[in-house]
Amino acid sequence: MRELKVLCIQLGFGPQYPDMSTLATTYNDGIYYVASFLQRAIPQVQIEMCQMFWGEDPLTFEIGTYDYILVSALGTHFWSNLQLLETLQARKREGARIIMGGPHATFAPYEALKYADFVVLGEGEIPTVQLIEALESGEGLDEVENLCYLDGDQVLVMNRFVRYGNLDNTIDPSLLKRAPRLHWATVSMSRGCPFNCSFCYAIRVLGRRFRAKSLKSIVTELDGIHQQTGCSRFYVTDLNFTTRPEFCASVAYELRHRNYHFIAMSRIEVADDTTLLLGLKEVGFQEYCLGVESENAAVLKAFNKSVDASRQMERLLRLAQCGIYTHSAIIFGLDSQDLETMSQTARWCAEARIMHPTFVCLAEYPFQKLLFGSRQDVEDHRIIMEIPTYQHYSFVGIFPRRMRPSRLQQAILDSYQTFFKRALEIEQEPQRRMRLKCYARSVAESVRGMKTHIEALRKIEAPYYSSDEQLDEDMLKDSFERAHGHLRKQLETSIRREPGFLTAFKA
Numbered sequence: 083m084r085e086l087k088v089l090c091i092q093l094g095f096g097p098q099y100p101d102m103s104t105l106a107t108t109y110n111d112g113i114y115y116v117a118s119f120l121q122r123a124i125p126q127v128q129i130e131m132c133q134m135f136w137g138e139d140p141l142t143f144e145i146g147t148y149d150y151i152l153v154s155a156l157g158t159h160f161w162s163n164l165q166l167l168e169t170l171q172a173r174k175r176e177g178a179r180i181i182m183g184g185p186h187a188t189f190a191p192y193e194a195l196k197y198a199d200f201v202v203l204g205e206g207e208i209p210t211v212q213l214i215e216a217l218e219s220g221e222g223l224d225e226v227e228n229l230c231y232l233d234g235d236q237v238l239v240m241n242r243f244v245r246y247g248n249l250d251n252t253i254d255p256s257l258l259k260r261a262p263r264l265h266w267a268t269v270s271m272s273r274g275c276p277f278n279c280s281f282c283y284a285i286r287v288l289g290r291r292f293r294a295k296s297l298k299s300i301v302t303e304l305d306g307i308h309q310q311t312g313c314s315r316f317y318v319t320d321l322n323f324t325t326r327p328e329f330c331a332s333v334a335y336e337l338r339h340r341n342y343h344f345i346a347m348s349r350i351e352v353a354d355d356t357t358l359l360l361g362l363k364e365v366g367f368q369e370y371c372l373g374v375e376s377e378n379a380a381v382l383k384a385f386n387k388s389v390d391a392s393r394q395m396e397r398l399l400r401l402a403q404c405g406i407y408t409h410s411a412i413i414f415g416l417d418s419q420d421l422e423t424m425s426q427t428a429r430w431c432a433e434a435r436i437m438h439p440t441f442v443c444l445a446e447y448p449f450q451k452l453l454f455g456s457r458q459d460v461e462d463h464r465i466i467m468e469i470p471t472y473q474h475y476s477f478v479g480i481f482p483r484r485m486r487p488s489r490l491q492q493a494i495l496d497s498y499q500t501f502f503k504r505a506l507e508i509e510q511e512p513q514r515r516m517r518l519k520c521y522a523r524s525v526a527e528s529v530r531g532m533k534t535h536i537e538a539l540r541k542i543e544a545p546y547y548s549s550d551e552q553l554d555e556d557m558l559k560d561s562f563e564r565a566h567g568h569l570r571k572q573l574e575t576s577i578r579r580e581p582g583f584l585t586a587f588k589a
């Protein structure tokens with residue numbers, strides 16, 4: 083194969099909507115895994131990374147010199163960078179290909195394909211290698227897994243969808259050579275989660291089969307990133323790190339002589355195994371992002387959360403007693419959640435001693451049933467699409483039935499006030515109070531973006547709500563059909579799929 087120049091771009095957030103999750107983010111690991119795997123599989127590939135989260139600008143790279151441009155994006159990144167994507171298309175050399183992957187490309191391939199020649203759904207490592215090999219050798223594309231593209235008749239083709247086994251992939255630390263001082267570095271130790279919460283798009287990207295990396299790879303990767311960047315705090319992006327206690331115990335054993343710190347994601351049941359919890363804490367697992375979502379049994383049931391709501395409080399308190407800091411997204415937006423319920427939930431978070439709750443709005447992509455046979459809690463017409471806050475859950479992205487979207491956004495802001503007031507009454511330990519005050523300062527940074535969004539929502543929602551805040555759903559449906567009905571029809575008639583696609587996607 084000829085020598086290939088590849089540029090990998092992680093698209094960034096829109097600057098007009100600052101938010102604590104955008105300000106705290108260092109890099110998303112997905113594109114680094116794809117780039118590392120590609121480099122190892124095809125030695126003729128020379129990779130350059132462009133990380134917009136650190137302020138790098140893709141247009142300062144010589145776009146016309148690359149053979150392949152790989153782009154990774156969440157929904158909000160995509161809609162904040164349309165002009166850049168257009169410029170990339172215009173500046174790329176003739177014959178060069180743009181390949182998009184990551185969550186947005188997976189859930190809205192029809193949008194990504196307006197700017198990309200190819201889209202890779204789900205895990206990107208193997209399909210990217212297959213695609214580049216097929217294009218370089220001039221073979222057909224039929225055997226390229228998870229590939230999606232428009233054929234000559236503009237028909238959306240979706241090839242065979244595959245969930246992979248254990249790739250045991252590690253980030254090549256040299257890809258982080260231009261990293262600024264990181265407050266944490268993201269890595270993944272396992273992929274997949276066996277649960278099936280209805281709002282969860284993560285399992286739709288990475289699948290429901292838990293696959294742990296080898297301990298050797300985990301340790302080598304951490305040491306390599308630490309040496310390259312100096313960072314010794316790691317954000318473990320695994321969907322549900324504590325799925326298998328024996329895996330966690332062996333990770334703890336391997337890391338016993340390192341002085342690293344970790345934030346990991348887990349389900350709340352982790353609180354039941356204090357031996358494991360304290361063993362992990364000793365080697366640096368002092369913080370968890372938990373899937374709490376709510377204290378309310380009906381809300382948890384509606385989300386298919388499979389958790390005992392009556393035990394949420396007891397488990398969270400035990401974590402606090404063990405000296406563990408907890409983060410959690412708290413989801414609003416169901417019909418049953420009125421202003422009073424939301425306020426109660428915010429107070430409850432303080433009483434359950436969650437340290438970093440993030441109050442968010444339920445979000446969905448349209449056409450998921452059609453494309454992937456997935457369940458949607460929010461119907462297509464109630465989704466606010468195609469704006470820079472799209473699928474950024476801190477910013478309301480749906481039309482609730484019994485409350486204006488701008489009211490829900492204000493309630494999200496108010497929830498933080500309710501939470502901090504109560505939490506500072508309850509927490510007496512100086513370190514926990516300091517953490518709370520720090521968190522309150524970072525939340526304050528988000529207020530400007532949320533207020534801007536409230537103004538934008540007021541304009542969007544104006545025609546659809548009565549003075550008592552009830553949604554005129556028929557009117558909304560009509561507008562949706564006028565704006566997007568043709569797209570649904572086009573998708574319905576266009577999609578061509580390999581047999582077994584839907585079953586594989588849901589696995």
Ligand code: B12
Nearest residue numbers: 103112154156157183184185205206283284319474475476
């Ligand atoms: C860990 C995590 C976080 C962490 C850390 C994020 C980080 N810096 O890495 C925290 C909690 C901070 C976070 C915050 C947010 N997150 Co988050 N997060 C995740 C989670 C659970 C794992 C991400 C991850 O790194 N996984 C491990 C790697 C290996 O997987 P991956 O990134 O998906 O990459 C693979 C494929 O996508 C693909 N791929 C990726 N890029 C590319 C590029 C090319 C060219 C190709 C071919 C393939 C490819 O191949 C990769 C390897 O197999 C995902 C869900 C998921 N992806 O499973 C949500 C997810 C990405 N987050 C989401 C959101 C919305 C956010 C926030 C905007 C939340 C908010 N406040 O509203 C912020 C934004 C911050 C950010 N950095 O983007 C959504 C995205 C929705 C969307 N479609 O846009 C997801 C999908 C969650 C969900 N709904 O289920 N997040």
Ligand code: SF4
Nearest residue numbers: 275277278279282321
């Ligand atoms: S437990 Fe967490 S990662 Fe697993 S399906 Fe539910 S929300 Fe997704």
